Amino acid sequence: MEFRDLKTQYQKYKQEIDSAIIEVLTKANYIGGKEVKELEAQLASYVGVKHCITCANGTDALNLVMMAWNIKEGDAIFVPDFTFFSTGEIVSFRGATPVFVDVDRKTFNIDTTKLEKAIIRTIEEGKLAPKAIIPVDLFGLPANFEEIERIAKKYNLLVLEDGAQGFGGNINGKMACSFGNAATTSFFPAKPLGCYGDGGAIFTNNDELAELLKSLKIHGKGDDKYDNVRIGVNSRLDTIQAAILKVKLSAFINHELEDVNRVFRLYNERLDGIVEIPFIPEGYYSSFAQYTIKLKSNEQRDALQAKLKENGIPSMIYYIKPMHRQGAFSYLDFDDKDFEVTNELCDTVLSLPMHPYLIEEDIEKVCNIINDFIKLQPIY
Numbered sequence: 240m241e242f243r244d245l246k247t248q249y250q251k252y253k254q255e256i257d258s259a260i261i262e263v264l265t266k267a268n269y270i271g272g273k274e275v276k277e278l279e280a281q282l283a284s285y286v287g288v289k290h291c292i293t294c295a296n297g298t299d300a301l302n303l304v305m306m307a308w309n310i311k312e313g314d315a316i317f318v319p320d321f322t323f324f325s326t327g328e329i330v331s332f333r334g335a336t337p338v339f340v341d342v343d344r345k346t347f348n349i350d351t352t353k354l355e356k357a358i359i360r361t362i363e364e365g366k367l368a369p370k371a372i373i374p375v376d377l378f379g380l381p382a383n384f385e386e387i388e389r390i391a392k393k394y395n396l397l398v399l400e401d402g403a404q405g406f407g408g409n410i411n412g413k414m415a416c417s418f419g420n421a422a423t424t425s426f427f428p429a430k431p432l433g434c435y436g437d438g439g440a441i442f443t444n445n446d447e448l449a450e451l452l453k454s455l456k457i458h459g460k461g462d463d464k465y466d467n468v469r470i471g472v473n474s475r476l477d478t479i480q481a482a483i484l485k486v487k488l489s490a491f492i493n494h495e496l497e498d499v500n501r502v503f504r505l506y507n508e509r510l511d512g513i514v515e516i517p518f519i520p521e522g523y524y525s526s527f528a529q530y531t532i533k534l535k536s537n538e539q540r541d542a543l544q545a546k547l548k549e550n551g552i553p554s555m556i557y558y559i560k561p562m563h564r565q566g567a568f569s570y571l572d573f574d575d576k577d578f579e580v581t582n583e584l585c586d587t588v589l590s591l592p593m594h595p596y597l598i599e600e601d602i603e604k605v606c607n608i609i610n611d612f613i614k615l616q617p618i619y
C-alpha cells in the first residue's frame with residue numbers, strides 16, 4: 240500500500256502527461272514557455288483571484304512575499320507552532336522574529352484566541368513591531384480566516400495564507416489560497432496538487448504586489464531581465480512542470496478532490512468512536528493533504544504505527560516536533576507551557592494513507608487493523 244500513490248496517478252494520465260512533456264522538449268522552451276502563462280491563468284481562475292505568480296517552490300513563494308512586504312529585523316510575524324518548518328524558517332531568513340502560536344485542539348490550525356493574546360503581549364513588551372500573520376491550512380483544512388481577518392484588521396497586520404497543503408479546500412465556497420492579502424501554495428509531489436519536482440505559486444488580488452513579485456522572482460527585473468531595478472532572486476517554475484501541472488489540475492478538479500473526500504468519509508465511518516477522527520467545521524471543505532487521527536497517548540500512537548508497519552501499511556507522523564522545539568529556533572525566547580496543544584499533538588497524531596486512488600478494500604484493511612489494535616489494548 241502506498242502512503243500517497245503517485246504511481247497509479249501517473250499510469251492513469253500517462254498519455255497526456257507524456258505528450259505534454261514531449262511538446263515542451265520539442266519546442267525547447269524550457270523556461271517561461273506558454274504553458275507557465277496558461278497554468279497561471281487557470282490557477283488564478285480556479286482560486287478566484289486576479290493574479291497567480293508561479294515560482295520555484297512553496298518556500299520561495301512565502302519568502303518572495305516576505306521580500307515584497309520588506310519584512311526585516313525587528314518585525315514580529317505570527318506563525319502556528321504546529322506546521323512544516325518553512326512557515327517559520329522564511330521569517331527568520333529575513334532576520335525577523337517568528338512568534339509561534341499554539342493551535343486549536345480540534346482543527347489543528349492556529350488558535351485565534353491565543354493569536355490575539357500573542358499580539359497583545361508583543362505590543363506590550365515593545366521590543367518587536369507586529370507586522371503579519373501567516374496562518375497555515377494544515378492537512379488541507381483552511382484556517383479560521385473570518386476570525387484571523389478580524390484580528391488582522393484590529394491590529395493593522397498583513398495576512399499571508401500558507402496554503403501549501405490547503406489548495407482545493409474552501410470555506411463556504413471561498414477557495415483556499417484566496418484569503419488574506421496574499422496566499423501561497425506548493426506543488427511538491429505529495430501536496431494536494433503536485434508536480435514532478437519542485438514548484439510553487441503566489442496568489443493575490445493586489446495589482447501592485449503582483450507586479451513587485453514578478454520582478455523579485457526574476458532578479459528584480461525592470462523592463463526585462465537585463466534591466467535590474469531591485470535586488471531579487473531567481474525563482475521560476477520550469478515549463479515542463481507547468482505542462483505536467485496543467486494535466487494534473489484538470490484531474491484534480493474533475494475527480495481527485497472529490498475522491499479524497501470520499502476516502503475521508505469511508506475512513507470516518509469505520510473509525511468514528513474508535514479513535515479521534517479529523518474535525519471539519521460546518522461550512523469548511525478540506526483538500527485532505529493528510530488524513531490524521533489522534534491517539535490517547537504517545538505509547539499508544541507508536542504501538543499502533545508499529546502494528547500498521549507489521550502489516551505493510553505506511554503511516555507518517557506530521558509533525559513529531561513543534562516549531563518552538565526545533566534546534567534552529569533555540570535562540571528564541573519562549574515558554575514551553577504556551578504550547579500545550581501542539582506538544583500533545585506531536586505526541587499523539589498519526590497520518591494514514593490518503594490519496595484519490597485509495598481503494599475501499601485497502602481502507603477496510605487499515606481500519607480493521609486499527610479496530611483490532613484498539614480493542615486489544617484497552618489499557619491505554
Ligand SMILES: *Cc1c(COP(=O)(O)O)cnc(C)c1O
Nearest residue numbers: 296297298323325403404425427
Ligand atoms: C510543503 C510546505 C511548505 C513548503 O513547500 P516547498 O514547496 O516544499 O518549499 C510550506 N508550508 C507548508 C505548510 C508546507 O506543508
